[in-house]
Amino acid sequence: MWYAVTRTTLRCMTSFPSPAEELRVLDAELRHLDARRAFLLSRRAWLVSALYAAAPGPTPAAPPVRRPEATAPRVQNVLLILGGVLLTVAAIAFTLVSWGHMGIAGRALVLGAVTVAALGAPVLLLRRGLRSTAEAVAGLGLALTVLDAYALHEVAFTGADGTGYAAAAAAVLATVWAAYGLGLGALPTGAAESGSTVPRTALGLPLPLALGAAQLPLLLWSFAVNASVETVTAVLLVTAAADTAIALRVSLVPVRIVAVVGAAGWGALGVSAAGWLSWAATGPSAAARAAALLALAAVIALTTAWLAPKPALALGTALTGGLLVVTGLGGIARAVLPEMWTVPAHLLCGLALLTAVRVQAPEPVRRGLVHASAVVQGLALATTVPVVTIALLGPVSLLERIWSGPPADARAAVTLDAPWPPNTATVPLVLAAVAGVLALTGRTAPWRTPALVGASVLTWATVLVLPAVLELPYAAGLMAQGLLLVVTLALAGLARSAAPERPQPSTAADRLRSPLPLTGTLLALVTSVSLVLHSLATEPATLIALATSTVLFAAAAWRTDLGVLAAPASLVHATALTCAIGASAGWEPQHTALLVLTVPAIAALVATRLDDSPMTIPVEATGAAAGLLAIALSSVHPPLLALTLALCGVIVTGRAVRPDRRHLGHLAAALFVTASWVRLAVWEVGSPEAYTLPVTLPALLVGRLRRRRDVTVSSWTAYGPGLAVTLVPSLFAAWGDTHWLRPLLLGVAALTVTLLGARHRLQAPLLLGGATLALVALHELAPYIAQVVDALPRWVPPALAGLALLAAGATYEQRLRDARRMRNLLGKLS
Structure with missing residues (x-):
């Protein structure tokens, strides 16, 4: 077909056919192409159907291939290690057991030949590229050198001291192993079987083992000469210093690992021993020797920090170095100064570390020393916690001895029968020193606000503990706390936000959320509580302290933006003052309750003037708490309880007049009703109508007024509660009453309610009145129904x-x- 097409095309190209002939040729070619395409499509369809008709199952998975459980290099290393260990064990057995069967010449010849062969074989093995085998054989040779040293001691140096010989042997072995490792690394590089070259550090065992052996000579020598504890400690620190230098200078990883482990281990032991010597020092000379050792450890740590490549390591070692310096100098001060100056001496040394910020040193080193100073200051403050706790919580014991008489002094007021901690004369000095540091360093620091808050708290604690520490007279201690309260409140009122980049708070609540005003206000509250507790020893002091606290907090709420906390605090102190006045006058609790009610009344008046101030809710809540206290105090006397409840209802009604406090009207109604019920109980009135009618009539009146204002209110909401309050209890009473008067009156009232409900088409009166009327009638007809049923x-x-x-x-x-x-x-x- 293609031959015919080609021939026709050639004929057309050479003979220039007419358009009709050319059109006939093109049509013929298109028909051939269509026929070929139809054939291919039909063949494709047949193949697809044949594949789907066969529907073959899933292709079977390939059989699992067994993989080797260990790689070839791992198998090789295991075999080499086992071989080296077995040869080493054999050499040890030969040296210890079979040594006596040979003469001196034979022993030296055999052991020397084996050692030389074991140490020389790695040279040839490295030239052939067999590094792992060379490593195993070299390990055997190094172990044999230890056996050589032992054999040499048993043959030639039998009279030598074992510890001294071990020190010398360790030094020699360390030198030999180091030279061996460096010598192998200096060999001319030869091509390995794989085409690689021998590395500069040909073997990994000799140099780390040499460094490990180098750890022992000085320590063993100190044991051999029976050196003192100070000398042994110095040896430990010198060894740690050498390891530190190697770790900082050597780049070989195995050697660096051994050096780091040695530096950390020996350094920890040396520092622990030096610290124990400093703590146990009984005189200046012993303390000076311990301080020298600690200074050596500090130099090592600070040098490491200076040269450390990583900031975290530099920070940690600088921190450690700073603490070691403080420990050493503090130990000298402890041995020279009285015991009470131990903490201030350590604190002074810690504060001296702050000068590191001006030293030309790497930034991690300076930060580490500053952190060390912070740790020392924190530990110094921890020693003041017992004194501050006793000064703050000690007066709580006076609650059991109210108005029992003035204590001997301010310390006796906080301790009573408890012991006072020893050596506390310098506690105020420690608190003041740390407070001053925070105030000075926090002026330009990013953490200015926390620093100022901490400084204010520590200053407050200093003044708090000062009277007890100095054993001031009891009255002087009270005056000091009163002045502290005044100053704290004044500073809290004048405080501003410690962050100048932030805008000043716009409202009183926002200002109070600022750290400094909030801290000052809280400290003032704590001070007032402490002052009141201290004043419980005598009656005049209690009245004066409560009155002073009430006035001060009221003034702070009026003249500053601290009212959210100051106003409730003033009301709380006023409540306590009224209770104290009642107790001072010898009143009974129920009579004191009437005096306490002046606090809720004042709170209601103040809240009326505050409008939508943030102080409104705290003031109302405090007044409500005082009202509950008054009710509790009067609960022992029912007549005065009724009066107290009624007065509380009057106060709440005054607040319910405001549109946003209308919901308090329910509370006022409940108080009035409860007051009337208590009064009826006092009069021994047993009729339920006397308790329910005072509720029903106002409830129906309120429901009527509400329906007049809002036509959508249902009769169940307006009249249901009021009617049910009277009808239900009276119905129960009528069913148990044998007389005819109550059922008659209840039936008349139910009939009236039913008719009114029908007249005005109200569901609640109609159904409640009708149901009550039916039940009353059933109760009255029950005897006759029973007679009929019996007949x-x-x-x-x-x-x-x-x-x-x-x-x-x-x-x-x-x-x-x-x-x-x-x-x-x-x-x-x-």
């Missing part, structure tokens, strides 16, 4: 019940229609 035969009631059921079933449809009509009629009622 009838026993089969009459079942027969009547059956007839009733038949009648109900016969007129079921009519009853349903009547029920629907009644429901619609009730639905039309409001």
Whole structure:
């Protein structure tokens, strides 16, 4: 076909056919192409259908291939290590057991030859590229050198001291191993079997083992010469210093690991021993020697920090170095100065570390020394916690001895029968020193606000503990706390935000959320509580302290932006003052309750003037708490309890006049009702109507007024509660009453309510009154019904019940229609 097409095309190209002939040729070619395409499509369709018809199952998975559980290099290393260990064990057994069967020449020849062979074989193995094998053989050779040293001691130096010989042998072995390792690294590089070259550090064992052996000579020598504890400690620190230098200068990883482990281990032991020597020092000379050792450790740590490549390591070692310096100098001061100056001496040394910020040193080193100073200051403050705690919480014991008489001094006021901690004369000095440091260093620091807050708290604690520490007179201690309260409140009122870049708070609540005013206010509150507790020893002091605290907090709430906390605090102190006045006058609790009610009244008046101030809710809550206290105090005397409840209702009613406090009207009504019930109980009134009618009448009046203002209010909401309060208790009383007067009056009242509900089409009066009227009638007719039932035969009631059921079933449809009509009629009622 393609031949014919090609021939035709060539003929057309050479003979220039006419358009008709050319058109005929093109049509023929297109028909051939269509035929070929149809053939290929049909063949494709047949193949697809054949594949789907076969529907072959899933291709079977390839059989699992067993993988080797260990790689070839790992197997090689295990074999080499096992071989080296076995050869080493054999050499040890030969040296210890079979040594005596040979002469001196034979022993030296065998052991020397084996050692030389074991140490020389790695040279050839490295030239052939067998590094792992060379490593194993070299390990065997190094172990043999230890056996050589042991054999040499047993043969030639039998009279030498074992510890001294071990020190010398360790030094020699360390030197030999180091030279061996460096010598192998200096060999000319030869091509390995794989085409690689021998590295500069050909073997990994000799140099780390040499460094490990180098740890022992000085320590063993100190043991051999029976050196003192100070000398042994110095040896430990010198060894740690050498390891530190190697770790900082050597780049070989195995050697650096050994050096780091040695520096950390020996350094920790040396520092621990030096610290123990400093703590146990009994004189200046011993303390000076311990300080020298600690200074050596500090130099090592600071040098490491200076040269450390990583900031975290530099920070940690600088911190450690600073603490070591403080420990050494503090130990000297402890040995020279009295015991009470131990903490100030350490604190002074710690504060001296702050000068590091001006030293030309790396930044991590300076930060580490500053952190060390912070740690020392924190530990110094920790020693003051017992004294501050006793000064703050000690007066709580006076609650059991109110007005028992003035203590001997300010210390006796806080300790009473408890012991006072020893060596506390310098506690105020420590607190003041740290407070001054925070105030000075925090002026330009990013953490200015926390620093100022901490300084204010520590200054407050200094003044708090000062009277007890100095054993001032009791009155002087009270005056000091009073002045502290005044100053704290004044500073809290004048405080501003410690961050100048932030805008000043715009409202009183926002200002109080600032750290400094909030801290000052809280400290003032704590001071006032401490002052009141201290004043409980005598009656005049208690009254003066409570009155002073009340006035001060009221002034702070009025003249500053601290009212959210100051106003409630003033009311709380005023409440305590009224209780104290009542107790001072010898009043009974129920009479004191009437005096306490002046606080809720004042709180209500103040809240009226505050409008929408943030102080409104705290003031109202404090007044409510004082009202509850008054009710609790008067609960032992029912007549005065009724009066107290009524007065509380009057106060709450005054607050309920405001549109935003209308919900308090329910509380006022409840207080009035409760007061009336208590009064009725006092009068021994047992009729429930006397308790319910005072509630029903106002409730119905309020419901009527509400329905007049809002026509959508249902009768159940307006009149239901008021009617139920009287009808339900009276109904229960009528069912248990044998007289005719109460059922008659209740029936008349229920009939009246029912008629009024029907007249005005109100569901609640109609249903409640009708149900009550029906139950009252049933109660009155019950005896007659019982007589009739007793007179009838026993089969009459079942027969009547059956007839009733038949009648109900016969007129079921009519009853349903009547029920629907009644429901619609009730639905039309409001």
